[in-house]
Every structure is written in structure tokens, then in C-alpha cells.
Amino acid sequence: DMKVTQMPRYLIKRMGENVLLECGQDMSHETMYWYRQDPGLGLQLIYISYDVDSNSEGDIPKGYRVSRKKREHFSLILDSAKTNQTSVYFCASSHDWGSYEQYFGPGTRLTVL
């Protein structure tokens, strides 16, 4: 059963705290993504990872960093979270960089107070 998982599903943090969002996939997909979704803005790409330790900035990387030490796991880190980082974050994966169909996780709703 092909699956992308995200933990936690809901998170409330205070401004200035560090945030770790985790994503896993069981399909041995090479490429993984982090997006944020805000009302009226669609999905915005934060980072893309082409494989272990092969990460590339997306369209809005400022304030975020990522880590991919195993093919099946991709983490998004917010060092010193800001209130404007309140959003729903989606992780996705695709088979390889030439395969465009992306499989999305269930999302993490992050609130930064």
C-alpha cells in the first residue's frame, strides 16, 4: 500500500521555538518535496530532495531547512519559528526526478503563536 506519512498532524508552537516536521514514504521514491499551503495561495514549494543529502531550494526556502539522511525520510526544520510560518505543510514524493506524479502526505497543520 503506497503511503506518505507525516508527523505530527497538528502542532502548536510559540514564536522563537524550533519546529521539526517529519515525513516518511514506503515506496523507495527518490524524490521528496515539502510544500506549504495557505488560503488563496495554492501550494508553494519550500524544498525538493532528489535523494539522500541531495537537496535543492524551492520557491520559498527562507526560514526553513531540510534533512534527508535516509531515502524514506525527509524532515523540515524551522529554527526559531515565526508567526507567518503558520500554515499547513504537505510532504510529497515521486518515483524519481523524471517522474512527475507526486504522492502527498496528509499534511501537518502548524500554528505559531
Added chain:
Amino acid sequence: GEKVEQHESTLSVREGDSAVINCTYTDTASSYFPWYKQEAGKSLHFVIDIRSNVDRKQSQRLIVLLDKKAKRFSLHITATQPEDSAIYFCAAGGSNAKLTFGKGTKLSVKS
């Protein structure tokens, strides 16, 4: 970089009618155009795509048209059903596996 504009932010149709969602893109190098569906409170899932080597693709009640000259593509949902109600996102991608998404169209199918 690529910009994708999704023209209808909301669309309301009667059950059984057709719904059409239109998108335009800016980068002539884009070659892959998928559509994703997001039901209320849920994640996105892939519904249909089209690549630049064809101008029409159909999967059951879904038809995608691509006009490369106009840099425009569209999703047609025929014989709509209440379960088609959702937000639909178009996207465009090139050679680097990155997709640029439109802002979404909220489709309501009224019975």
C-alpha cells in the same frame, strides 16, 4: 520561473452538467501538466495529467486539453456528480521534477 494562473477561483455547476477549469502557464519549457484534487480537509491526490507531446487525454469522465501555442490547458469534467465537489489544482512542470501549482478552483456540484 514558471508561473501558473488558474482562472476560476470558484465554479458552481448542476449535477450532470460539465465543468471546465482553465489554466495558463508562462514557461515554454514546461512539458508536464497534472491536475490534483483536494477534498475538504484532506490532502491532494493526482487525478489526470497530460504531456506536451499530445493535445488531448481522457480518463473516464475527465478530459484534459493542452494548447501549447496559447500556453493554456484545461480540465473538463463531464456528467458531474456531487463527489466531484473539491478544490482542483493545475500544475506545470519541466525537466527538474519541480511542479508549479495554480491557486486552486473550488468546484461545487449542486444536486
